[in-house]
Amino acid sequence: MARKETGNSFNKILQNKFYPIIFLALIVFIAVVLLMYVNNITRVKILEQREAKIISQLKNIFPDMDKYELKENIYIILKNGKTIGYSFIAKGKGYGGEINTLVGINKDFSIKEITVLSNSETPGLGTRVTLSSFTDQFKGLKSADVVLSKDGGKVDAVTGATISSRAVTDSVKKELDKNIEIIKKNNY
Amino acid sequence: MNMEELEERFSAKKFWKELAKGIILTNPVFVLVLGLCPTLAVTTSVNNALGMGAGVIFVLLGSNFIISIIRKITPGMVRIPVFIVVIASFVTILSLVFEAYLPPLYESLGIYLPLIVVNCIILGRAEVFASKNPIIYSIADGLGAGLGFTIALIIISFLREVLGTGSLVIFGKQLFSIPVISTSPLSIFIMPPGAFIIIALLMALFRLIGVLKNE
Numbered sequence: 001m002a003r004k005e006t007g008n009s010f011n012k013i014l015q016n017k018f019y020p021i022i023f024l025a026l027i028v029f030i031a032v033v034l035l036m037y038v039n040n041i042t043r044v045k046i047l048e049q050r051e052a053k054i055i056s057q058l059k060n061i062f063p064d065m066d067k068y069e070l071k072e073n074i075y076i077i078l079k080n081g082k083t084i085g086y087s088f089i090a091k092g093k094g095y096g097g098e099i100n101t102l103v104g105i106n107k108d109f110s111i112k113e114i115t116v117l118s119n120s121e122t123p124g125l126g127t128r129v130t131l132s133s134f135t136d137q138f139k140g141l142k143s144a145d146v147v148l149s150k151d152g153g154k155v156d157a158v159t160g161a162t163i164s165s166r167a168v169t170d171s172v173k174k175e176l177d178k179n180i181e182i183i184k185k186n187n188y
Numbered sequence: 189m190n191m192e193e194l195e196e197r198f199s200a201k202k203f204w205k206e207l208a209k210g211i212i213l214t215n216p217v218f219v220l221v222l223g224l225c226p227t228l229a230v231t232t233s234v235n236n237a238l239g240m241g242a243g244v245i246f247v248l249l250g251s252n253f254i255i256s257i258i259r260k261i262t263p264g265m266v267r268i269p270v271f272i273v274v275i276a277s278f279v280t281i282l283s284l285v286f287e288a289y290l291p292p293l294y295e296s297l298g299i300y301l302p303l304i305v306v307n308c309i310i311l312g313r314a315e316v317f318a319s320k321n322p323i324i325y326s327i328a329d330g331l332g333a334g335l336g337f338t339i340a341l342i343i344i345s346f347l348r349e350v351l352g353t354g355s356l357v358i359f360g361k362q363l364f365s366i367p368v369i370s371t372s373p374l375s376i377f378i379m380p381p382g383a384f385i386i387i388a389l390l391m392a393l394f395r396l397i398g399v400l401k402n403e
Binding site (some may be wrong): 046 | 229263267269273274276281
């Protein structure tokens with residue numbers, strides 16, 4: 001008897017016209033609490049991963065660095081508290097989307113090394129801009145030479161991937177010019 | 189649903205039937221033709237396929253389980269928003285965990301990881317099965333559909349990666365390499381048209397199996 005009554009009152013709740021709203025609100029509330037909890041657990045680890053990734057990429061270019069400072073999107077590379085170079089990310093529009101390139105430069109503003117961090121180029125074709133056979137050409141170049149050789153510069157485009165090669169080269173040059181100005185102005 | 193009911197109604201045969209149907213008979217990719225967008229996009233390598241498959245299995249199991257639990261108290265009027273909230277929560281958990289513990293996989297799956305939310309396989313199983321069936325069979329159904337999807341991804345990506353690059357790389361290790369193909373790879377298979385060709389051929393094969401079985 002008692003059981004039947006609870007069943008009836010439960011049905012009444014289900015038929016209440018505000019029940020769908022309250023139910024949905026409750027579900028959303030539970031989801032939010034759960035996600036906050038998961039976010040709390042993973043947040044530290046995610047930040048660590050991002051930081052570790054940046055450091056390992058910078059270390060590829062500047063093996064003897066020990067610290068970096070980030071100012072106006074420029075990584076100032078330090079060793080024993082002294083600046084040994086600068087680094088920044090250049091974004092170019094490639095054939096399949098954005099190409100992000102990490103550029104490391106020496107104190108005399110010549111390029112030390114570049115690494116393509118991410119791209120959505122055609123596999124086996126445009127993605128060859130990530131290979132050292134392409135990126136090594138940038139070593140030691142000054143801004144004026146960072147132009148494809150078919151446009152009068154010193155960088156040979158990857159065969160069959162001119163758009164990708166141009167995206168990398170042009171974005172590197174643009175960011176290089178811009179950041180040299182910023183570095184000079186602020187005396188970093 | 190109480191425990192007595194659960195034991196009374198449980199039949200191992202039905203459990204396996206619900207699990208197995210998702211793999212061949214109603215394979216989400218080859219037979220139902222659902223979730224093609226992620227299928228085309230992430231099958232460029234077996235590695236990505238495994239990551240995507242594992243992610244979808246996790247989300248399907250979680251969402252089918254929760255949606256089946258709340259099926260009797262979910263008002264029909266707001267069921268779709270409820271399903272989406274449940275699915276999106278699982279996907280967000282998955283993407284946070286991947287970013288924290290498997291960053292390389294997180295990066296290679298890119299936008300397709302959050303897009304699991306709108307993968308119609310998951311909403312489809314919630315609407316068609318989990319919202320109407322007991323918990324235990326909903327789990328079997330979710331696992332079956334997830335495995336079917338994963339197996340489809342593995343077959344497609346295996347063919348695409350081997351034909352398109354001439355080698356197979358899993359978890360950063362090269363398993364084998366075919367000299368003839370790797371020197372002059374058939375790049376079309378890595379590109380989107382190759383995905384369509386491979387999927388079409390496999391779909392035809394699955395149709396053939398289905399037709400032969402019915403005869």
